[in-house]
Structure formats: structure tokens, C-alpha cells
Amino acid sequence: MRNATEFHGVSKEYGRGEARVRVLDGVDLALPAGAWTAVMGPSGSGKSTLLHCAAGLEPVTSGRVLLDGEVITGVPEGVLTGLRRRRVGFVFQDFNLIGSLTAEQNVALAAKLAGARVPRAAVRAALGEVGLGDRLRHRPRELSGGQRQRVALARAMVTRPAVLFADEPTGALDSASARTVLDLLRGLVDGGQSVVMVTHDPGAAARADAVVFLRDGRVADRLVRPAAAQVAARLVELEEVAC
Amino acid sequence: MLRLAVSTVRDRWALFVGAFLTVACGVALVQSSLQVLMATGEPKVPPGVTGARAEEIREGYVGAATLLGMTVLLAGFLAVFIVASTFAFTVAQRRADLALLRTLGAGRGHLLLLLLGEGVLLGLAGSAAGVLLGVPAAWTQTRLLTGLDMLPGSFAAPWSFRLVGVSFAVGAGVAVLGVAGASVRAMRVRPMEALRGTGGAERVMTAGRWCAGLGLGGCAVALAASARPGDLLGALLIALGVSVLGAVAVSRLSPLLVPLAGRALGLAMRAATLGDLAQANLRDGVRRSASTAAPLIALVALAVGLAGMLGSQARATGTDLVRLTAGDLVVASTGADAARIAAVPGVADASTRLTVDMAVRVEQRGPAGTRRATYHAGIVAVDGPAYRRTHRVAPRSGSLDLLRGRTIAVGAGLAAEGVRVRRPATAVIGGRTVRLRVVAAMPERLENGAERFLVPLSLVPAGLAARAPAETVVRVAPGARAADVAARLRPLGTVRTVRGWADARVAAQARGNNAIMAVLLGLSGGYAALAVVNAMLIAGAERRAEFAVARLTGLARRQVVAAALAEAAAVTAIGLLLGGAVAAVALAPLATVPGTLAVPWTLIGLLAAGAFAVTAATSVASTLAATREPPIRAAAAR
Numbered sequence A: 001m002r003n004a005t006e007f008h009g010v011s012k013e014y015g016r017g018e019a020r021v022r023v024l025d026g027v028d029l030a031l032p033a034g035a036w037t038a039v040m041g042p043s044g045s046g047k048s049t050l051l052h053c054a055a056g057l058e059p060v061t062s063g064r065v066l067l068d069g070e071v072i073t074g075v076p077e078g079v080l081t082g083l084r085r086r087r088v089g090f091v092f093q094d095f096n097l098i099g100s101l102t103a104e105q106n107v108a109l110a111a112k113l114a115g116a117r118v119p120r121a122a123v124r125a126a127l128g129e130v131g132l133g134d135r136l137r138h139r140p141r142e143l144s145g146g147q148r149q150r151v152a153l154a155r156a157m158v159t160r161p162a163v164l165f166a167d168e169p170t171g172a173l174d175s176a177s178a179r180t181v182l183d184l185l186r187g188l189v190d191g192g193q194s195v196v197m198v199t200h201d202p203g204a205a206a207r208a209d210a211v212v213f214l215r216d217g218r219v220a221d222r223l224v225r226p227a228a229a230q231v232a233a234r235l236v237e238l239e240e241v242a243c
Numbered sequence B: 001m002l003r004l005a006v007s008t009v010r011d012r013w014a015l016f017v018g019a020f021l022t023v024a025c026g027v028a029l030v031q032s033s034l035q036v037l038m039a040t041g042e043p044k045v046p047p048g049v050t051g052a053r054a055e056e057i058r059e060g061y062v063g064a065a066t067l068l069g070m071t072v073l074l075a076g077f078l079a080v081f082i083v084a085s086t087f088a089f090t091v092a093q094r095r096a097d098l099a100l101l102r103t104l105g106a107g108r109g110h111l112l113l114l115l116l117g118e119g120v121l122l123g124l125a126g127s128a129a130g131v132l133l134g135v136p137a138a139w140t141q142t143r144l145l146t147g148l149d150m151l152p153g154s155f156a157a158p159w160s161f162r163l164v165g166v167s168f169a170v171g172a173g174v175a176v177l178g179v180a181g182a183s184v185r186a187m188r189v190r191p192m193e194a195l196r197g198t199g200g201a202e203r204v205m206t207a208g209r210w211c212a213g214l215g216l217g218g219c220a221v222a223l224a225a226s227a228r229p230g231d232l233l234g235a236l237l238i239a240l241g242v243s244v245l246g247a248v249a250v251s252r253l254s255p256l257l258v259p260l261a262g263r264a265l266g267l268a269m270r271a272a273t274l275g276d277l278a279q280a281n282l283r284d285g286v287r288r289s290a291s292t293a294a295p296l297i298a299l300v301a302l303a304v305g306l307a308g309m310l311g312s313q314a315r316a317t318g319t320d321l322v323r324l325t326a327g328d329l330v331v332a333s334t335g336a337d338a339a340r341i342a343a344v345p346g347v348a349d350a351s352t353r354l355t356v357d358m359a360v361r362v363e364q365r366g367p368a369g370t371r372r373a374t375y376h377a378g379i380v381a382v383d384g385p386a387y388r389r390t391h392r393v394a395p396r397s398g399s400l401d402l403l404r405g406r407t408i409a410v411g412a413g414l415a416a417e418g419v420r421v422r423r424p425a426t427a428v429i430g431g432r433t434v435r436l437r438v439v440a441a442m443p444e445r446l447e448n449g450a451e452r453f454l455v456p457l458s459l460v461p462a463g464l465a466a467r468a469p470a471e472t473v474v475r476v477a478p479g480a481r482a483a484d485v486a487a488r489l490r491p492l493g494t495v496r497t498v499r500g501w502a503d504a505r506v507a508a509q510a511r512g513n514n515a516i517m518a519v520l521l522g523l524s525g526g527y528a529a530l531a532v533v534n535a536m537l538i539a540g541a542e543r544r545a546e547f548a549v550a551r552l553t554g555l556a557r558r559q560v561v562a563a564a565l566a567e568a569a570a571v572t573a574i575g576l577l578l579g580g581a582v583a584a585v586a587l588a589p590l591a592t593v594p595g596t597l598a599v600p601w602t603l604i605g606l607l608a609a610g611a612f613a614v615t616a617a618t619s620v621a622s623t624l625a626a627t628r629e630p631p632i633r634a635a636a637a638r
């Protein structure tokens, strides 16, 4: 079976000279397809950077990255654009939606960019599934944070990307909204979707199939189907060592 | 992408209002100018008018065509400029959205298409409005041109449906040209910017700005430095060049210069309670303050520089006329009355110039070989020796003493036109055709409408001479008081001092120029106001959150408005000062020529008052609009 994401000796540095920081330091990682992987670690440990490199948004300094079985390091921008269009989906904490488009149009636009002839009914069905069937014509600023998050999920449901990347998708949500979003993600994964999610919330990580821990740009640990308490304990250990 | 373009324009219409108005006005002006221009192609001279009048009408048509052509160019250029700055602004403010599109897989081409789509939409909407506006505009323009006597009262510009096509092409072209720069910048937005939330962190001083600013600025400085003291023609050319180059250079460098000038101004602003806030905003909102100041800089530099140049040229011409005229008074009268001036007590010498209605045909060497040309205007009859005594100017060749019988002299007005002096001229005078020998050629003069030919008085039939308008230069006899002599001359005609006569003559010659200048100034002023208002409105709409935070910090709404007003006033002052500095550099070489420099103080006053009025009104209105919501709602909204 193909891996959703593979890292082979990946390093990432920002800045040059004195100001140089090594954010990812020789990461080797393989995240299986069709599974939900959570990425955790102290603040500044390189989680977001890992996600961006995996999605081809940020070039790596050295090493190789594969997405859905294809090498995405050192390929031209045009290839990456096509990749983002068809293979990659995003859910972020903020900056999810185009402000001037309605919820429905936001979902439809992504599908159109992916080149799929998605019928209107499918777009509406997806929004209905995330519980926003009555908010089709609302613009992002007329939606709550959790609702915006769910529109982004509906977008992923319609475009069916090979890998869905989520950076703290529940970070700004209350526990009820967070649970809705996590339930939706679980539903997607059970339908065969690969998901890579960065989170600070052990409860959220416990819903995933596996948890990868980062510290100082290196993979520090990996747990499979952990309980929330187990995740929390490991996280505390890592943060203590970091200090 | 087109759908997205439509919804962006609909959603953020406030950002596009200025650009829409600009395109509409631009298209209306271009369309109406073209409509009138097409009708001026072939001058329609009414049958039965005199040769001189026909020539005047033809010259009027040429003047009108020049003015219209300049209007078309200027309107097109300014429209592109404003649309470009609007879109540069919107791209800067929509970086987060554009970056998000990139993360969703939109390619560079998509973003290009999006912005071009927005541009085309704007162009089409603006053109539609412009086509309608163009109809009354053409009517107004015709009225204006006939009012200025550039076109005869019977002039009419017929409407043609071909104009609609041209207008839409112009509108779309202007919009697309204006959007081009912004689209290229939008294409460079990287998807990462959406995630790190660094939208808007784009540098304002782009490489293009540096290049254009320093390059043109360097040219302007080099040009100004090349001035030689006392060289009038050089100084006039420098004034023209430095105004244009400097205006563009300084407005390109405005993101650099405006905050610098703001710091200098800061000392004065510290005094007020909110001065600190206003000054900090000025420094912080570089893009905003630079976009507001740039049109002002360009307008002031160009308007004051060019008006100063034209005014100085007129003043120098007057000074030159005075210097060339050896007399005390000038009397304007009919030919018959002029003949009686010499007999008035206290008049030592009198030299009369009759403006005669006659035609002269000569051979001229031009770039395309020899051609024959006929002139009706600018032909004067003089008494050679008397003319020589009252005018301190020697012929370039020949002698005015020979101006007797069937002879003619080439005047200063045609000195540079290559008239062949060895070939006889043919004149039609009082219905009679005579061949005239060319006996003298006068040197070139500063004056714009100097006479083209001089003929001897004896050539003019008595009846014609008596009716012809005359100007007589009078030298007062030693011992007689000029005022007394003037009083005695008054029954014969209008008496003026030489200076007064010279100024009036120059003013009459400059009338056409001034009309053109006024129209172009009005046009540029209108566009500059539009650009300034546009920049301020766009900035104001986006400053909601900032104002809200200021109010949550404890400022009253009134104080927020006051701080924004102080900032606007400071930016206006900076724009005026920087523009003024360019004009000062441009006009400086003229100060080295005595009796020349004419600073257009009235214009400066009007520009300053207008600029402050426009920016103050816009600032107050937009700040009030942006603070209408309760602050807590606005602060949360992104």
C-alpha cells in the first residue's frame, strides 16, 4: 500500500548566516494512506513546517518528500500547483475561505480548480453533511469560526484529495464545535481519506489512528491508537526535556 | 475565475468605485474629444469671409485639434495611472485571499486571469457609463471651444456609432493596462503567505519604483545642474524637463520621501495631543500616505512648473519687447488718426504700424523641398526709417531704409521659416496683385506672434490705410512730460506706456496658450483629486479595525476623526511641499535671467486651498463612515 506522505532525511532551514535556524533536522517518516495521523510537539518544534513541506508549500533544504507515492521535492512550481489542485486539501485554523465568495461558492471553486465537474447537488450535499445546509449563501464573515472550519471540511469532501492536511483545525473552537469537526474528520477517514493533523489537544490526537511527536525538528516518538491520557503524559515529558 | 472576479468586485465595490469613475470619465473624455476631433479634420470656412478671417479659422481648428489631442492622451494616461494604483492597492490588501487561492491549487495563470477579469469587468462597466457621459461632454467641449474662439459658432460635431466601439475598446484597454502591473504582482504571491498570515507584508518600495525614481530623478538633477546663468531658452527648456521628470521621479519615490518629510514635520505636530498618533500613523501607513501624496506631488510639480515656465516666458517676452522699443508711449488707433499723431505738440518722433488686410505669397524652403505659401495675418505696413528709429533691432540681412516702393521685408515671425529672399513675393492688396522685391529680413525674436512681413506704407491704398488698425510708438520730446503728451494723444486713440502695451500684447498672444493650459490643468486637477479621494477612501475602508482599536483604547469618536484629519492634513502639506520643491528646482534657472521669473502665486494658492479642502472633506467623511459601527464589532472583523 502507498504511503500518504514519506519523508527521507528531510531538513529545513530558515534564514542564512547568523540568523540561520534549523527547523526540521533529518526527519524520516512514513504516514500510511487511509489513516489519520496526528502530529504533536511543543510550540516551535516544527509541526507546521513539517505539514507545509509535506504539502509542497515550502521547499525543503535537503532530503526527499513523497506525496501519495510521488516525489515532490525539486519539481517545478507548475507541477506543485497541479498537485495542490488534485491531491492536497487544507483545513487551517484561520484563512480558510475566500472572503468574497459564499460558502457554496467556496466549495464549488475548489472543485472547479481540481478540474472535476462536480454537480451543484454534490456541493450542497457536502455542506448538508457538515450541517450547513441552511448556510449556503452566507459569506465567511457571516459564519462562526467552527462553521468556517466545517466549510473547509466540506470542500475536502467534494474534492476528495489524496491527503487532507489540517493545522490545528480545532484550535479556536469550543469543545462542542471541536467535537463536530473531529467527528467529521473521523467520518472522512473511515471512508478511506488520509488525514495529517497538527494539534495541541491530546483529546483530539486520541481520535487519530497514530500520533507522531516532534521535538526540536526531530521525530521523538510515535504512538499507535493511544488514549488521551497517554498522549498527554508523553507530551508533558517532551516539554520538560525541551526546557 | 470570472465568477470569482464578479463576486470580488461586487463584494468590495467600495474599493473599485474610484477606478470605475476614472474609467467612466476617461472614456467620456476620450470619446467626446474624438467626436469633436473628427469634425475638426477638415476646417469648414464659411463662404464669403476675408482671407485673414479664413486663416484665423484654420489656425483655430489646428489649435482645437492640438488641444483635443492632448486631452485624449492625458485622459488616457491619467486613467491608466489611477486604475493601476487602485489595483496595486487592492492586490496588496487581498494577498491573503490570493495566497489561499494558490493553496487550493490555483496556478499563476489563474490569478492573472482573475485580475484581468476584474479589470475587464471594470473596463466594460466604466465604458458603458462613459459612452453615456460622453454625449453631454462633447456638447460641453464644443461650447467651450467656440467660447474660446478656437472654433466658429457654426461648428457642429456629429455623433457616430463607430465611437461606441472605440469607447469600449479604450475603456477595456485602459483597465487592462492599469491592471497589468498589479496582476504580475499578484502572480508572485506565494501560497505560504496564506498560512503564515503574512498577507500585506509586501514591500512598498519596489525595485521598479527605485529604478524609475532614481533614474528620472537623476536625469532631472543633471538637467537642472546644466543651467547656464542668463540663458533664457535653456532655462525654459530646463523648467519644462525638470517639472515633468521631477514630478514622476518624486511621486515614484513617495513611499521613501513622504515618511522622511513626515519626520521633519513631526516636530511641529508634537505640540498637539493627537499629533503623536497622527504622526505614527503617517509613518506606519506608508502605502496609504504615499498613494495620497503622490498625485498631489505630480499635480503641483507639473502645474506650478509649467505655469511658471509659461508665465516667465511671457514676462521675458514683454521685457524683450520693451527693450526693443525705443519710445515712451504706444497709441492704438485707426490709420487715419495715427497719421495725425506726429503733429501733436510734445511728440518728437512717431512710428506707425498698420495691420493691413492683404495676402502675401512667398517661396519657402522646407524639409520636403521648396513650397509656396500664402499668408494673410501678421502683415504690417511701416515707414522704414521711422521704424528703424523706434525699434532697436537691426535686420539680419538687407536694410529697412530700402523699404520703399514695391518692396517687402520678412518679419521676425517668419525668420526661422526659410523664406527665400532672392525670389520676389506676390502680394494681393485692395484687389490688386503686385510683385514685391524682398529687401530685408529681420532676426528671430522671443515673441510668439511677431509680425510676419513688413511692407512700406506707400504700398497701401489711402482708403485702406485710413481704416486699418494702427499702433504708433511715440517718443516724447525732451522737456515735455509724458503724462501731458499722453493726455493730448488720448482723443486720437488708446494710449499706453510701452510696458503696458508690451504686457497687453503678450497677454493677447498667450491667450490661446493660457486656454489650453487652463483646460489641461482643470483636467489634471480633476484626476488628481479623484486619485487622492480614491486612495483615501480605499485606505479608510480598510482602517475600520484600526479605528475601532483606537476607540477601545479610550479615544472618543471625535478624537479618532481629528487624528485622521491631522494625518490627512500632514500628508497634504507634504505632497504640496514636495511638489513645490520640484517646481522650485525647475524654475530656479529662470531666476538668473533678469526680468523673467514669474512665480504663479495665484495658482499655488488655489492648488493648496483645493488640496486641503478635498483631503479634509474626504478624511472626515471616510473616518465617520468607518467608525459608524460599535468599536467591538469592527475590531473583531477582519
Ligand SMILES: Nc1ncnc2c1ncn2[C@@H]1O[C@H](COP(=O)(O)OP(=O)(O)OP(=O)(O)O)[C@@H](O)[C@H]1O
Pocket: A014, A015, A021, A023, A041, A042, A043, A044, A045, A046, A047, A048, A049, A050
Ligand atoms: N519564515 C520563517 N523564517 C524564519 N523562521 C521561521 C519561519 N517560519 C517558521 N520559523 C521558525 O521555525 C520554527 C518552527 O516553526 P513552526 O511554525 O513549524 O512551529 P510549530 O511547531 O508549528 O509551533 P506552534 O505550535 O507554535 O504553531 C520556529 O522557531 C519559527 O520561529
Ligand SMILES: [Mg+2]
Pocket: A047, A048, A049
Ligand atoms: Mg504551528
